[in-house]
Amino acid sequence: MAVDIGIDLGTASVLVYVKGKGVVLKEPSVVAFDRDTNVIKAIGEEARLMLGRTPGNIVAVRPLRQGVISDYTVTEKMIKYFVQKSLGRRTFKKPRISICVPSGVTEVEKKAVEEATFAAGAREVHLIEEPVAAAIGAGIDISKPCGNMIVDIGGGTADIAVISLGGTVVNTSIKIAGDDFDEAIVRYMRKKHNLLIGERTAEDIKIKIGTTYPLVEEETMEVRGRNLVTGLPKTVTITSSETEEALREATSQIVEAVIGVLERTPPELSADILDRGIVLTGGGAMLRGLEELIEEKTGINTMTAEDPMKVVAIGTGQFVEFMSGRKDF
Incomplete structure (x- = not known):
């Protein structure tokens, strides 16, 4: 078979x-491989645990x-x-x-x-x-002649498209997504707290307390890293409103791209989108407050697909x- x-x-x-x-x-x-022999050591989750934690001859790469x-x-x-x-x-x-x-x-x-x-x-x-x-996976019937707007935020790119009759009508792809959210948090921690943290710690912060829209109740988290002044390990407590400040620039670029696509959409399809709303998919869509942010800036009802990662x-x-x-x- x-x-x-x-x-x-x-x-x-x-x-x-x-x-x-x-x-x-x-x-x-x-993928983690040995630089001297070019032999692959690990792939997938096993290799991810090695990121930033390997000896000189073993490199974990994406x-x-x-x-x-x-x-x-x-x-x-x-x-x-x-x-x-x-x-x-x-x-x-x-x-x-x-x-x-x-x-x-x-x-x-x-x-x-x-x-x-x-x-x-x-x-x-x-x-x-x-x-x-993403549209097919979200259960939208894309073969019909009506407009659906999809915002797919992955790890490396955010794809925004208006789909009708099984194909894309207007689309744009920007290289701002989950990885950039992590980098923004790393930069913020370095600038604001003199603390150097790795990619994995930044991702933890993003998942646990990251938000792009002010929360009703503040959330805090302890972050460990290296103090840039003394060079010694150090713990800092940060709040969810700080992550909102850190992520502001990256998320506003995504919102601008969404508005840019809406500006180029034919009027008939614009009417459909206003009626049906915007659907968010991809791992980046799980970032809290993104729905509210896009809804506030565009005035269009925004929802996240069920199980956006898959x-x-x-x-x-x-x-x-x-x-x-x-x-x-």
């Missing part, structure tokens, strides 16, 4: 959807940067590993793989993804734009079935 697989190849994590089983695998897109392949051979090995892990057994027939790319990628970048997937053992490869996959992977997997349905149409 040939298998249909959908892969959400993200900057931060890779999700694999197998037809008939749903999302079977969700792991960080991190082979994808801002939704684009930055290290081709490592990406190919990573896709191969995840495909084999999700299938669990050796199949005689190579799988059909649909894989998603950010909406703003160039032909060269698309070719790189396609070739890496073929090299990882695919029989057929379909490339899908992330917003289209939406793109589910949509990518269902796209093959959707397309085979379209052929009859």
